[in-house]
Amino acid sequence: MLTYIIRRLIGAFAMLIVISMVTFGIFYVVPQWAGATPEAMASRYVGRAATPETVHLVAERLGFYDPVVVQYGNFVKGIFAGAQYDYGAGVEQCPAPCFGYSFISGQPVWPDLLDRMPVTFSLAIGAAVLWVIAGVTVGVVSALRRGSFFDRLTMGTALAGVSLPIFFTGMISLVVFSYGLGWTPPGGSYTPIDENPALWAYDLLLPWITLAFLFAATYARLTRAGMLETMGEDYIRTARAKGLKERQVVVKHGLRATLTPILTLFGIDFGLLIGGAILTETTYTLPGLGQYAILAIRTQDMPQVMGVVLVAATFVVVASLIVDLLYAVVDPRVRLS
Amino acid sequence: MTAPLDVSGSATEAQPESVLAGAGKDIQGRSLTRIAWMRLRRDKVALAGGGVVVLLILVAIFSSPIIALFGHPPLEFHQDQIDPATLLPKGAAGGMSSDYLLGVEPVNGRDIFSRIVAGAWISLLIGFLATVVSVIIGTVLGVIAGYFGGWVDQVIGRLMDVFLAFPLLVFAIALAGVVPDHGFGLEGNGLRIAMLIFIIGFFSWPSIGRIVRGQTLSLREREFVDAAKSLGARHGYILFREVLPNLMAPILVYATLLIPTNILFEASLSFLGVGITPPTPTWGGMLSEAVRFYTLPHFVIFPGLAIFITVLAFNLFGDGLRDAFDPRAH
Numbered sequence: 001m002l003t004y005i006i007r008r009l010i011g012a013f014a015m016l017i018v019i020s021m022v023t024f025g026i027f028y029v030v031p032q033w034a035g036a037t038p039e040a041m042a043s044r045y046v047g048r049a050a051t052p053e054t055v056h057l058v059a060e061r062l063g064f065y066d067p068v069v070v071q072y073g074n075f076v077k078g079i080f081a082g083a084q085y086d087y088g089a090g091v092e093q094c095p096a097p098c099f100g101y102s103f104i105s106g107q108p109v110w111p112d113l114l115d116r117m118p119v120t121f122s123l124a125i126g127a128a129v130l131w132v133i134a135g136v137t138v139g140v141v142s143a144l145r146r147g148s149f150f151d152r153l154t155m156g157t158a159l160a161g162v163s164l165p166i167f168f169t170g171m172i173s174l175v176v177f178s179y180g181l182g183w184t185p186p187g188g189s190y191t192p193i194d195e196n197p198a199l200w201a202y203d204l205l206l207p208w209i210t211l212a213f214l215f216a217a218t219y220a221r222l223t224r225a226g227m228l229e230t231m232g233e234d235y236i237r238t239a240r241a242k243g244l245k246e247r248q249v250v251v252k253h254g255l256r257a258t259l260t261p262i263l264t265l266f267g268i269d270f271g272l273l274i275g276g277a278i279l280t281e282t283t284y285t286l287p288g289l290g291q292y293a294i295l296a297i298r299t300q301d302m303p304q305v306m307g308v309v310l311v312a313a314t315f316v317v318v319a320s321l322i323v324d325l326l327y328a329v330v331d332p333r334v335r336l337s
Numbered sequence: 338m339t340a341p342l343d344v345s346g347s348a349t350e351a352q353p354e355s356v357l358a359g360a361g362k363d364i365q366g367r368s369l370t371r372i373a374w375m376r377l378r379r380d381k382v383a384l385a386g387g388g389v390v391v392l393l394i395l396v397a398i399f400s401s402p403i404i405a406l407f408g409h410p411p412l413e414f415h416q417d418q419i420d421p422a423t424l425l426p427k428g429a430a431g432g433m434s435s436d437y438l439l440g441v442e443p444v445n446g447r448d449i450f451s452r453i454v455a456g457a458w459i460s461l462l463i464g465f466l467a468t469v470v471s472v473i474i475g476t477v478l479g480v481i482a483g484y485f486g487g488w489v490d491q492v493i494g495r496l497m498d499v500f501l502a503f504p505l506l507v508f509a510i511a512l513a514g515v516v517p518d519h520g521f522g523l524e525g526n527g528l529r530i531a532m533l534i535f536i537i538g539f540f541s542w543p544s545i546g547r548i549v550r551g552q553t554l555s556l557r558e559r560e561f562v563d564a565a566k567s568l569g570a571r572h573g574y575i576l577f578r579e580v581l582p583n584l585m586a587p588i589l590v591y592a593t594l595l596i597p598t599n600i601l602f603e604a605s606l607s608f609l610g611v612g613i614t615p616p617t618p619t620w621g622g623m624l625s626e627a628v629r630f631y632t633l634p635h636f637v638i639f640p641g642l643a644i645f646i647t648v649l650a651f652n653l654f655g656d657g658l659r660d661a662f663d664p665r666a667h
Contacts, residue, residue: 014499015502030512165604165645175631271502278510278609279608294609297510297610302515305511308507313508
């Protein structure tokens with residue numbers, strides 16, 4: 001089990017390195033491939049009204065003339081050790097983790113990100129809890145009552161659920177439940193959890209359900225298929241023959257074995273989840289990372305976009321790592337090896 | 338369990354009806370593809386999905402004559418259809434009439450039917466070509482990993498894990514933001530379409546790669562590969578002439594199931610405003626404009642339904658195809 005944990009930690013670390021490289025590549029290398037000169041890239045960092053001399057100066061100071069490897073080194077160093085920026089008007093200290101300064105507002109990006117993280121993460125985590133519970137429950141019940149009306153209804157809904165874009169279901173449910181029936185708050189409502197937990201949950205209820213619906217559909221189908229296979233195994237017959245209650249047979253023997261592949265999928269799905277959370281945020285106009293990134297793209301505020309990318313990717317890596325470690329608890333093959 | 342073979346005289350005289358019906362014809366062996374095709378033909382749901390897919394492709398190809406016959410040019414403004422006081426469409430149900438089949442957009446009065454028809458080809462084009470990109474990458478890496486095994490397999494396997502867990506949408510948003518208006522010899526939406534195809538295809542290859550790797554692992558141990566090896570065939574020959582033809586069915590199935598995912602992805606990016614730029618009509622882009630008009634259900638519902646029906650049709654057809662090729666499903 002120790003080797004397993006160590007291997008996962010190394011894997012997570014490798015993932016972070018890949019992510020930093022890809023992020024760096026997107027913001028520093030791809031524009032050059034596409035034909036942008038260092039000056040053109042630097043002009044994104046100083047705004048469009050700057051003189052050519054200023055732009056050249058900034059390009060030099062941001063290191064756009066350096067070799068790619070040196071630029072990457074400085075980029076990583078900035079995140080861990082902070083960086084110093086010299087825009088000509090004195091040296092500015094950017095403490096670690098340094099994601100640079102927004103060139104629209106002139107403020108460091110990191111505090112902004114800290115402000116918006118809770119919205120996105122509470123949306124993502126809440127939805128994850130909801131879809132795992134709903135998906136697995138529906139899948140188990142469908143498998144136990146195979147061919148029943150409930151089974152056909154939920155599996156039909158699940159197939160439709162996989163095919164529905166989040167922003168479409170989100171808009172429809174806003175129209176129906178918020179503006180039509182008035183059961184849920186209008187779009188854009190968000191209360192921090194430390195201010196009022198009940199209101200926090202109430203505001204996020206509809207976004208949670210919308211986001212969870214898509215994933216719950218996949219999980220219900222997977223759980224159903226897994227349960228159908230497991231419940232036909234010999235050891236289930238043995239468990240029944242021992243005289244165990246049906247409930248115990250289903251939960252302790254059947255579901256236990258089915259959960260392992262579901263947990264595997266869960267570890268992989270965080271990447272999709274953060275994307276789904278961003279789409280949900282935009283649909284409900286919640287003040288999270290996604291909305292921040294979209295606004296930043298419209299104003300071409302690259303340090304802000306880069307900050308969102310790195311934070312979101314790190315969240316995915318950390319969440320997958322936690323699931324991997326949970327895996328060791330659930331799967332005896334991992335625990336005992 | 339098969340019953341012991343009955344060789345008594347009565348068995349040769351009494352023929353089952355099915356054999357009698359085909360009397361005189363040679364008995365033909367059925368290939369796997371043939372069996373799969375027979376199964377697929379019995380699957381009504383999958384056939385319906387496939388029919389809708391064909392219809393959508395036709396609509397995308399013949400979008401111009403369809404628009405000319407039933408609608409107005411997708412970029413044309415129809416201010417006469419708009420109530421100047423509210424900027425909303427005149428008439429009930431969002432201005433739906435025999436002239437404007439699905440109504441008009443608020444503010445500028447563009448024909449929603451024409452825009453949905455015109456948006457079909459971008460969705461399908463990106464969905465198909467991005468899938469082609471992932472199939473190529475996934476097949477090459479999957480076959481290499483499965484066939485050679487060892488450290489090659491380890492490295493490619495780790496790479497797949499990394500890509501599978503990648504927050505694709507976040508990176509796509511960033512990429513869409515940094516790519517300039519000109520580049521790679523392309524410009525405007527041509528560049529954006531090429532970029533979307535590449536991004537979506539590049540990041541979704543592991544789903545194909547995993548399947549191909551698994552299949553190659555088992556094909557590698559089969560007798561015909563041993564036979565080719567003992568005849569002195571090179572790796573390249575075995576990979577392309579012996580292994581790859583046997584992978585066509587699973588690749589086809591999982592490529593079909595990847596297309597709807599990619600279509601949804603393009604719609605998401607256009608919805609977020611980082612995909613294809615307006616005024617070029619896309620389904621996702623139409624929905625993002627509809628966000629501001631909650632009082633107009635037709636403006637939300639029709640583009641949304643277009644995405645839903647397309648994705649569902651591909652999913653149904655792909656599921657049917659998978660069941661047809663999968664012996665365990667029956």
